[in-house]
Amino acid sequence: MLPEPIIEIENLCTSFGNAVVHNGVTFSVNRGEVFGLAGGSGCGKSTLLREIVLLHRPQSGSIRVFGKDVLGLDDAAALPLKKSWGVMFERSALFSSLTVAENVGLPMREHTQMSEALIKEMVAVKIALAGLPASAGVKYPAELSGGMRKRAALARALALDPELLFLDEPTAGLDPLSATAFDELVLHLKKTLGLTIMMVTHDLDLLWQVADRVAVLGEGKVVGIGTMTELSESKHPVVREYFYGPRGRVAWKSHGNKS
Amino acid sequence: MNLTSHGKQAATIEIIQADNIVRCGGQWSLAGIASLEFRLASMQWPVVKALQFDVAEITAMDTVGAWLLHRTMYRLEVKGCAVNLLGQRSEHASLLNMMQALKLLTDHSTIPPSQNWLEKTGLVVWPHVQQFVGMLTFVGEFVMLSIRSLAKPSSIRWRAILYNLQHVGFNALPIVGLLAFLMGVVIAFQGAGQLQRFGANIFIADMVGLLMLRELAPLMTAVIVAGRSGSAFAAQIGTMKVTEEIDALRTMGIAPMELLVLPKVVALMIALPLLTVFADVMGVIGGMVMAKTQLGVSYADFLERFDTAIKLSALMVGLGKAPVFAAIIAMVGCYQGFQVSNSADSVGKQTTKSVVQAIFLIIVADALFAVIFSWLKI
Numbered sequence: 001m002l003p004e005p006i007i008e009i010e011n012l013c014t015s016f017g018n019a020v021v022h023n024g025v026t027f028s029v030n031r032g033e034v035f036g037l038a039g040g041s042g043c044g045k046s047t048l049l050r051e052i053v054l055l056h057r058p059q060s061g062s063i064r065v066f067g068k069d070v071l072g073l074d075d076a077a078a079l080p081l082k083k084s085w086g087v088m089f090e091r092s093a094l095f096s097s098l099t100v101a102e103n104v105g106l107p108m109r110e111h112t113q114m115s116e117a118l119i120k121e122m123v124a125v126k127i128a129l130a131g132l133p134a135s136a137g138v139k140y141p142a143e144l145s146g147g148m149r150k151r152a153a154l155a156r157a158l159a160l161d162p163e164l165l166f167l168d169e170p171t172a173g174l175d176p177l178s179a180t181a182f183d184e185l186v187l188h189l190k191k192t193l194g195l196t197i198m199m200v201t202h203d204l205d206l207l208w209q210v211a212d213r214v215a216v217l218g219e220g221k222v223v224g225i226g227t228m229t230e231l232s233e234s235k236h237p238v239v240r241e242y243f244y245g246p247r248g249r250v251a252w253k254s255h256g257n258k259s
Numbered sequence: 260m261n262l263t264s265h266g267k268q269a270a271t272i273e274i275i276q277a278d279n280i281v282r283c284g285g286q287w288s289l290a291g292i293a294s295l296e297f298r299l300a301s302m303q304w305p306v307v308k309a310l311q312f313d314v315a316e317i318t319a320m321d322t323v324g325a326w327l328l329h330r331t332m333y334r335l336e337v338k339g340c341a342v343n344l345l346g347q348r349s350e351h352a353s354l355l356n357m358m359q360a361l362k363l364l365t366d367h368s369t370i371p372p373s374q375n376w377l378e379k380t381g382l383v384v385w386p387h388v389q390q391f392v393g394m395l396t397f398v399g400e401f402v403m404l405s406i407r408s409l410a411k412p413s414s415i416r417w418r419a420i421l422y423n424l425q426h427v428g429f430n431a432l433p434i435v436g437l438l439a440f441l442m443g444v445v446i447a448f449q450g451a452g453q454l455q456r457f458g459a460n461i462f463i464a465d466m467v468g469l470l471m472l473r474e475l476a477p478l479m480t481a482v483i484v485a486g487r488s489g490s491a492f493a494a495q496i497g498t499m500k501v502t503e504e505i506d507a508l509r510t511m512g513i514a515p516m517e518l519l520v521l522p523k524v525v526a527l528m529i530a531l532p533l534l535t536v537f538a539d540v541m542g543v544i545g546g547m548v549m550a551k552t553q554l555g556v557s558y559a560d561f562l563e564r565f566d567t568a569i570k571l572s573a574l575m576v577g578l579g580k581a582p583v584f585a586a587i588i589a590m591v592g593c594y595q596g597f598q599v600s601n602s603a604d605s606v607g608k609q610t611t612k613s614v615v616q617a618i619f620l621i622i623v624a625d626a627l628f629a630v631i632f633s634w635l636k637i
Contacts, residue, residue, distance in 0.1 A: 096602030113293045114323070121363075125326050128361040142601040161289055161321035192353045193322070 003030035005064075006164060006196050007052060012061030014047060021047055022058065023220030029213075034190055034197045036211035038204075038242065043217045045200040046090070049168055052198075053087055054078060065164070083111055086157030090169040092149045094141040100127065100152045101137035107159040122159075130155035131185055147178035151185075158189070165189075167199035171206050183209040204243075208255030216242060228255070268318060270295040272302070279307050280345075284316030287324025299331060307340060315346025320354055329358040333365075390598075397594045401524070404516055419522035420529075427488040427523075428530030432537060434487070435480055439471070439538035442479060443545025446470055451553040460554040464564035467546030472573045476538040478625055481584035484531060485617040489592035492523055493613035496596025497606040505597075515597075524589040531585035532578050539577065572637055580628050584621050591617040 007029040014022040021044035029035040037045050050056040052063055054070060063070050065081060073081070094103050105123045108114060114122065127137050130151040141149055150170065157165060170186070171179040187210050190197055201207060207214055208228050216224040216231065218238035224231050232243050232252055243252060270285040270292055285291050304310075312332070317324070332342045347355075374382070408415050450466045496519055499505050508515050543565070550556040595613035599605045 097604035112289055115296055118296050118323075118327075121330070122323055122326060124363050125322060125358070125361065128363055129322070129357070134363075140602065142605075158322075161323065192357045194350060 008064040033212040036214040039217035085164040086162035088157040092153035126155040204251035286319040288321040309341040325354040423526030439541040440545040443542035447546040447549030465568040468569040471542035489588040492592030493596040497599035527585040527589040532581040
C-alpha cells in the first residue's frame, strides 16, 4: 500500500524581518507514522509547527493537511481541521484558571453533543490514558509537577480523538525517567489509537525510540530526511554535527548500534 | 476514517431477542455517536444468562465508542449476564482492551470523598485569617528592614527609588492634575447655586479651599495612585513570582523586600505628598475659574479671600495624610504581589485585590484621621 500523505509542505519560506528562517522547506508526513522534526535551536522547527496549525502565516509556499490547503482557509473552513488535530504545547499551555478535568473537558463541551455525564466519563478516560491518577483531575495546573502537566496537556490534546497529534518538545524539562515513560506513552497511544504524530524535539533519545522518520532542518531547508539509522549515515555537515556531537554520540551508541 | 467520511453513518445498536444477539453497527466514534448515548440510556436489556454482541458491522471506533461499548458490557456483566463479542476487528479489540486496562469502572478507591459543611466553612474562613496574619507579618518585616536601612543608609537603593519616583510621581502628574482641576470645577459649580441664594458669593473661596486642601485632594490623589501604581506594584511583583525571579533573587542572597518593596514604599511616600500639593493647586484653580464664570468673583478677590480664610493648618492636615496613604498603597500592592501563586490567573486576582484593599484602607484611614483631628480641634 502506498503511504498516504497527511501533511504536505512545499517550498515553504518564512522570514522575520531580515532573518530568513525557512527558505524552501519541502517534506511530507504519512498516515500512521511518528514523524520527528529536529534541528538546532532557532532553526525554525517550532515556527514550522505553528505554521501548520495556523498560528503563523509563512511568506510563501503551501501547506496541505488532510489534502486541504490550510493557508487559504478562513476560520469557518478551518474548524473541522482544528477538531481533527490535537496540539500539545511546549510549556503545556493548560488554562491556569481551570482544573485538569475542566481543561480536558473544554474541547468536548465546545465541539461535541455528548451529555455532561458522558463528558465527565470521557474526561476520566483521557486522564487515565495519559497516565495520570484520577485524583489529578480536580487539581489546578499550578499544583502539578512538570511531568504531570505534560501528561495533562497530552490528555487535552487527545480530547476530541484527533487523527493527527502535534507535540512541541514533549520531553523538554522532564527528568530522564519521566521522559522514557513519555516515550512509551506516545508509542502506546500511537498503536492503540492509530494516531499520526508529528513532533518537534531536541531529544535524540526520543527520536531513536519513537520516530519512524525524522527531518533535520538547517540553513532554512530540510538537510536530511529518513529513519534515524539512515540519517546517522548522512554526509551533510549539519546532520553530522547534530548526530555526532557529544550528546548525539551517546544516543547513537545506545540506540543506533541495536538497529 | 478521514475528514470526508465524517457524519455519514450514525452508530446503531439493536437487540434481537430471539437469538440473544445484540447487533452493533455504524461509526462508533465522535462523529456518529450523537444519538447512541441516549439510545443506550433508554434500552431495555433482556434478563438472560448470556448475550452475544455482534460488532462486525462497526465501521469505525474511537475512544468514545470504545468507552460506551465497554461501559455497556461491564454493566451487563455486573448484572450476571455473560457477554461475548462476535466479529471483532483487531484495531477495535486493542481499543477495547485499553479501556479495560484503565480499570475506571472497577476501581472506586480513587474518588475523593466530598467535604462536609464544617470543612467547607473552614476552607472559606481560614484564608482570610491567614491573609490578615500575613499582612501583619509583612508590615513587621518591612518596619524591621526600614530600621536596619536607616542605620546603614549606604544600603538604600537610591537609583531604584528615583526610578520609582519618576513612574509613580512625575508620570502621574497629568492625570492627577486634570482630575483635581475637574474636581474643583464641580465643587464650585455645585456650591455656586447655594451661595448665590444668600448673596455669599465670595465664600466660594472658603468652600473650595477647605474641601480641596483638607479632604478631596489627598483622598482623590491617593485613589488615583492606588489604581495606577498600587496595581502596577502587585502585577510586577506577582509576575516576577510566577517566573521565579523572586526565588532567583533569594538564592543570590538579595532580599526581595529590600530590592523591590523598600524603594517603592519610599518613592511613593515622597511622591504622594508632592502630587497632593499639585492636586491642591489644580483644584483651587478649577474652583477659581468656576467662581469667575458662575458667580462673577474675580481672580484677585478670590485669592484675597483665600488668603484670609484658609489657614496653613488646612494644607498641613491634607499633606499629613498623604504619606500614610502612600504607605498603605505601596504595602498593600507589594504584599498582594507576593501572594501570587504560580498562575497567570492569580496575578489578575491579586492585582484586583490590591486596588480594592488599598482604596478600602485609605477611606478607613481617612475616617480615622477625621476623628483624631476633631479631638485635637485642628
